[in-house]
Amino acid sequence: MYPEANLLGDESSPYLRQHADNPVYWRAWGRNALDEARDTGKPILLSVGYAACHWCHVMAHECFEDLEVAELMNRHFVNVKVDREERPDIDQIYMAALGAMGEQGGWPLTMFLTPDAGPFWGGTYFPKTSRYGRPGFMDILASIHRVWQSDKQKIANNVTALTRHLQANLAVEAEPGTLDPEIFDQFATNIFAAMDTEKGGLRGAPKFPNAPFMDTLWLSWLRNGDRQHRDAFLASLGTMLQGGIYDHLGGGLSRYAVDDRWLVPHFEKMLYDNAHMIRHALWAFDATGDDLFRRRIEETVGWLQREMLIDGRFASSLDADSEGEEGKFYCWSAEEIPDSLEFTLFREIYDVTPEGNWEHKTILNRLAAGSADRPELEQQLEPIRRQLFEIREKRVHPTRDEKALTDWNGLMIRALAEAGRALEQPDWVLLAQTAYHQIRASMKDGRVPHSVLGESRLFPGLSSDYAAMINAAVSLYQATFEEDYIAEAAQWLDILNADHRTGPDEYSFSAARADDVIIRIRGDQDEAISSATSQIIEALTRLAIASGNTDLLEQAERVAAKAVGRVLHQRYGQAGILNSASLLLEPIKLVLVTPTKDHELVQAAARMVDPRRTDIWVEWQHEQAIELIPGGGAIAIEKPAAYLCRGFSCLPPVASAGELEELLQQRRPG
Incomplete structure (x- = not known):
């Protein structure tokens, strides 16, 4: 009834497509995969990751590309891949379940679920065999299968406890708080x-x-x-x-x-x-x-x-x-950066040394260079940066x-x-x-x-x-x-x-x-x-x-x-x-009433950045009346002006860019 095949080849996620050639019979998360688990009575092996995740790639290479691992997975589990970026709702649910087990979260997320998607055990990255102080994935698969066959009541108890925890933490009910x-x-x-x-x-x-x-x-x-x-x-x-x-x-x-x-x-x-x-x-x-x-x-x-x-x-x-190596595109050996007079300043500013600053390579940085607000320094460095950028462009780019x-x-x-x-x-x-x-x-x-x-x-x-x-x-x-x-x-x-x-x-x-x-x-x-x-x-x-x-x-x-x-x-x-x-403590609104959108008041408002403020533009017409605050009554606007309103009150209007900049600066801490 259900195909013994990997079904990720036509998925919309590049991450899922990365796994389309695995010998694992992967399914994408969804109703079809859940129905398969229910109909076959197999537990679900859920693997959550994303395309740019380094340890996801490592586990894929060590486990999911391995025929021996895939055989165990295919025999005992319905194997489901999730791109956490496409389904962050799924990721949040099962990451919270992992946290409730007392485990540190991260990706790849590896969870074992009942056929009705209830979580009962999980972890993150696992090597094929035990190393790095971590249990081997082969051993885990065999152990989970034994427990599933022999002690479903224990698993049911785990699922009940974890589901209650998830309900209490992800769908919690509480009395409204005060915006104090x-x-x-x-x-x-x-x-x-x-x-x-x-x-x-x-x-x-x-x-x-x-x-x-x-x-x-x-x-x-x-x-x-x-x-x-x-x-x-x-x-x-x-x-x-x-x-x-x-x-x-x-x-x-x-x-x-x-x-x-x-x-x-x-x-x-x-x-x-x-x-x-x-x-x-x-x-x-x-x-x-x-x-x-x-x-x-x-x-x-x-x-x-x-x-x-x-x-x-x-x-x-x-x-x-x-090229299978983390950071290879971005790092440099000392030999790749010419040891010439032209590059002396760059080497000093960007921490380039013969021994490197990370695993015998150099990660360009300016942590010891002091303030960057020196235009003449940037003019000297820019041609060198451009030259090295062109060299780097010839490398194999990250996916x-x-x-x-x-x-x-x-x-x-x-x-x-x-x-x-x-x-x-x-x-x-x-x-x-x-x-x-x-x-x-x-x-x-x-x-x-x-x-x-x-x-x-x-x-x-x-x-x-x-x-x-x-x-x-x-x-x-x-x-x-x-x-x-x-x-x-x-x-x-x-x-x-x-x-x-x-x-x-x-x-x-x-x-x-x-x-x-x-x-x-x-x-x-x-x-x-x-x-x-x-x-x-x-x-x-x-x-x-x-x-x-x-x-x-x-x-x-x-x-x-x-x-x-x-x-x-x-x-x-x-x-x-x-x-x-x-932001609701005292909503801030700036009403700009000007004849054009490029008026000096509009330009001044644009230059004064405040993430709490919402700006509104109203086209000025001679002696028009507008309502600055809903329900506050209309007022006549005799000339182009800006009105700063906080909550349900507005300050007197200002008519020049200088006045507006001074007003907005006064309303911010010095």
């Missing part, structure tokens, strides 16, 4: 206490950019003027952008550093990390004027244009490996995961729209618009797919897809002041409500019609990016302000209160919810 400034301030204090004030990031190794925590520190500084939080943000960002985690020749940030000083990256490059980095560098440049941050944005946008565009959308990632994920694209569209607006780069805004319209073109029946690869579309979308695209649309509106973006954002909200709303003030991560999940999780947990719930709260808030919809703003407050209540109950992994909920 003290909650947000205390959380920011806790994050700061965990920071490495010398090297940046959280203390210890490995070091991740951790965008939600970075957001927490910056929003705390904007809200309260806590310079320690501001400086921790700037030190972390500045160090990682000078470290080996940043690609100094091609642009772009790697996933994380394996050491405690940002030198040695795990070399994969992810779209979302770079979207966050662009926004963070924009905030840092606006606050400090340090040209390091502007240059890193420009270099990273160049990388996007050169290496990540596919049919106007952005690919997901670049692999850590090339690109060419699927375009809607939520990750939404994050990058927003980043490009905001950076393009603030730094007067219309080409970046156009890049964002093109990706946005390509995603709209991939819709079916008004709904977005989660993933696009060629002609393949993966439906249904996740709540994060709609939230990210709403936020992208609002940012594109602010970059262009084209009203269509607000109308389209409202349409996406309608679909989000129809497909993901589970109650008046709650949303699920998976769509209502997703019939292959054991629980419909809320999507409260942050990962490398802020959670789906946090993105929804921010999307509701920004769209409400941009559209003047007070009912929607009240809904945002209720959704945020319910989510904060759950945060107070769980108290882990939900920085994103607190960050987005804090």
